[in-house]
Amino acid sequence: MSFTVTILGSGAAVPTLKRGTTSQFVSCQQRSILIDCGEGTQIQMRKFKVKFQGIQIILISHLHGDHVFGLCGLISTMQLLGRKEAIIVVGPVGIKEFLMNQFKITGYYNGFPIDFRELEPETSGIVFEDKCVEIQTFPLSHRIQTQGYRINEKPGKRGLDKEAFDETGISTSYIQKLISGEDVVDNEGNIVKSADVTYSPKPTKSYAFCSDTAYHTPIIESIKNVDLLYHEATFTDHESERATETFHSTAKQAATIALKSNAKRLILGHFSARYKTLEIHKEEAQSIFERVFIPEDGELFYV
Amino acid sequence: MSFTVTILGSGAAVPTLKRGTTSQFVSCQQRSILIDCGEGTQIQMRKFKVKFQGIQIILISHLHGDHVFGLCGLISTMQLLGRKEAIIVVGPVGIKEFLMNQFKITGYYNGFPIDFRELEPETSGIVFEDKCVEIQTFPLSHRIQTQGYRINEKPGKRGLDKEAFDETGISTSYIQKLISGEDVVDNEGNIVKSADVTYSPKPTKSYAFCSDTAYHTPIIESIKNVDLLYHEATFTDHESERATETFHSTAKQAATIALKSNAKRLILGHFSARYKTLEIHKEEAQSIFERVFIPEDGELFYV
Numbered sequence: 001m002s003f004t005v006t007i008l009g010s011g012a013a014v015p016t017l018k019r020g021t022t023s024q025f026v027s028c029q030q031r032s033i034l035i036d037c038g039e040g041t042q043i044q045m046r047k048f049k050v051k052f053q054g055i056q057i058i059l060i061s062h063l064h065g066d067h068v069f070g071l072c073g074l075i076s077t078m079q080l081l082g083r084k085e086a087i088i089v090v091g092p093v094g095i096k097e098f099l100m101n102q103f104k105i106t107g108y109y110n111g112f113p114i115d116f117r118e119l120e121p122e123t124s125g126i127v128f129e130d131k132c133v134e135i136q137t138f139p140l141s142h143r144i145q146t147q148g149y150r151i152n153e154k155p156g157k158r159g160l161d162k163e164a165f166d167e168t169g170i171s172t173s174y175i176q177k178l179i180s181g182e183d184v185v186d187n188e189g190n191i192v193k194s195a196d197v198t199y200s201p202k203p204t205k206s207y208a209f210c211s212d213t214a215y216h217t218p219i220i221e222s223i224k225n226v227d228l229l230y231h232e233a234t235f236t237d238h239e240s241e242r243a244t245e246t247f248h249s250t251a252k253q254a255a256t257i258a259l260k261s262n263a264k265r266l267i268l269g270h271f272s273a274r275y276k277t278l279e280i281h282k283e284e285a286q287s288i289f290e291r292v293f294i295p296e297d298g299e300l301f302y303v
Numbered sequence: 304m305s306f307t308v309t310i311l312g313s314g315a316a317v318p319t320l321k322r323g324t325t326s327q328f329v330s331c332q333q334r335s336i337l338i339d340c341g342e343g344t345q346i347q348m349r350k351f352k353v354k355f356q357g358i359q360i361i362l363i364s365h366l367h368g369d370h371v372f373g374l375c376g377l378i379s380t381m382q383l384l385g386r387k388e389a390i391i392v393v394g395p396v397g398i399k400e401f402l403m404n405q406f407k408i409t410g411y412y413n414g415f416p417i418d419f420r421e422l423e424p425e426t427s428g429i430v431f432e433d434k435c436v437e438i439q440t441f442p443l444s445h446r447i448q449t450q451g452y453r454i455n456e457k458p459g460k461r462g463l464d465k466e467a468f469d470e471t472g473i474s475t476s477y478i479q480k481l482i483s484g485e486d487v488v489d490n491e492g493n494i495v496k497s498a499d500v501t502y503s504p505k506p507t508k509s510y511a512f513c514s515d516t517a518y519h520t521p522i523i524e525s526i527k528n529v530d531l532l533y534h535e536a537t538f539t540d541h542e543s544e545r546a547t548e549t550f551h552s553t554a555k556q557a558a559t560i561a562l563k564s565n566a567k568r569l570i571l572g573h574f575s576a577r578y579k580t581l582e583i584h585k586e587e588a589q590s591i592f593e594r595v596f597i598p599e600d601g602e603l604f605y606v
Contacts, residue, residue: 013383014383014384015345016349017346039373040342042318042342043342046318063409064410065375065405069375069409073318073342076369077318097404101400102404105397106366
């Protein structure tokens with residue numbers, strides 16, 4: 001199963017023709033997850049051929065308009081197109097009121113169930129878990145409560161080493177236990193160790209989303225060793241004072257977080273529309289951390 | 304001065320890559336007016352090079368999401384880009400709560416003044432008037448309170464017939480009165496009639512917007528003799544039952560309204576996304592009323 005991130009919007013504050021406001025689609029094994037939902041996200045999904053009816057979980061970082069103004073429209077469209085399956089919406093306290101107020105007035109909400117999971121300020125820990133994925137949250141440092149998210153793939157089953165298994169001569173009815181990692185003893189007292197007849201599962205991968213946030217080292221513990229990190233880089237070094245004032249980060253600060261957390265790769269985003277090109281963001285980040293990507297909207301990354 | 308309508312979104316219910324949800328930009332003399340504001344309207348305005356900071360008046364037909372989900376984002380963007388000028392927002396009761404709830408939670412509202420003018424159900428009459436434009440509202444027939452709008456250009460000043468004026472030999476200080484339509488008597492008792500030394504002003508034009516609505520003949524009185532009529536035509540004749548059930552119109556019904564109101568031209572819109580082409584809408588409408596237009600998003604019409 002694949003683990004991918006599609007950037008639906010990588011601009012800050014206001015949507016432009018080049019960049020939508022924040023939204024990402026994450027596909028992790030059987031799970032389809034949307035992170036944030038700025039205005040026009042449903043249109044970006046159509047443009048980039050992301051099937052939005054498959055989304056099971058929506059993670060919202062914070063309640064600034066450029067991260068949520070597309071949410072009510074998206075859910076309305078899901079309903080109008082006949083969705084019946086429930087959806088989970090995780091986000092800071094207020095996300096339910098934000099949506100329900102709009103539904104009350106626009107009169108659309110009578111469709112599928114929404115399971116709201118509101119996070120109190122400073123929440124850390126697991127917000128969703130099933131057989132294939134675990135989603136953790138952690139506080140970022142922004143002007144209002146803002147949550148980061150880390151999506152960890154869960155280990156799959158071990159692969160059977162058919163030759164080694166056949167040599168043991170035990171019944172095939174033990175295979176399920178063995179590939180689940182259990183050692184077995186058959187009716188005749190033969191001991192077969194799982195490790196001797198199976199391969200290790202594919203190493204699991206992880207992705208972390210950190211936007212919006214000031215440079216904030218307490219997050220390092222939560223995003224340690226991620227395979228892919230998205231960290232906002234609204235500004236370049238030249239505007240570092242403005243970054244501090246507005247609780248945003250520079251490209252260098254994002255790269256420093258990537259370095260200190262031992263991330264494998266870094267995607268920058270949430271770019272201020274003031275920048276005509278993002279060469280300086282890239283250069284400044286790469287002076288600290290090599291594997292930096294400046295995404296275009298619609299770009300797909302394999303975790 | 305010109306009087307134009309730019310179609311920003313002509314689709315029904317959900318935005319697609321081909322058609323945005325309802326929104327129109329009307330430029331009438333010095334006034335810039337937005338009618339409705341579906342999700343992504345601000346992006347459509349960028350695409351079609353409409354200067355949204357110039358908008359002075361926003362007219363909202365009704366509080367279904369496909370007509371208002373872009374409004375909070377648009378106003379937020381206006382603020383973020385530094386707008387200080389007040390704006391007038393006209394719409395059904397609830398429009399203020401709809402916006403203010405979102406601003407309360409997303410924390411953006413601290414910028415320019417918004418002058419809300421909420422219309423009680425069944426409101427008819429003038430909602431805005433100044434020297435150059437008069438805006439009237441009238442009730443449409445939809446599932447919830449919905450208001451139509453008619454924008455009437457006001458007569459400009461009369462043009463001076465310089466030759467005729469010079470022949471009178473009176474002081475040029477009377478010109479302003481004469482082109483305002485007043486007759487004058489100078490100090491020597493000479494009577495000069497305005498009509499004798501001035502041309503009639505350019506005939507005034509008018510535009511009417513009717514969406515969303517069932518076929519509803521009481522609106523005819525309000526839109527009589529309009530130069531340009533926009534009337535929704537969600538469905539073709541084949542879905543006329545569905546049109547009736549959902550309080551929408553067919554193309555034939557829109558054309559019948561245009562004919563009975565003696566409109567000069569008709570733009571159809573609010574097309575259901577189920578139609579791959581709109582040839583049948585056009586044919587059916589033209590069987591009743593000749594001057595029918597099927598707009599593309601971004602298309603500009605001179606009133």
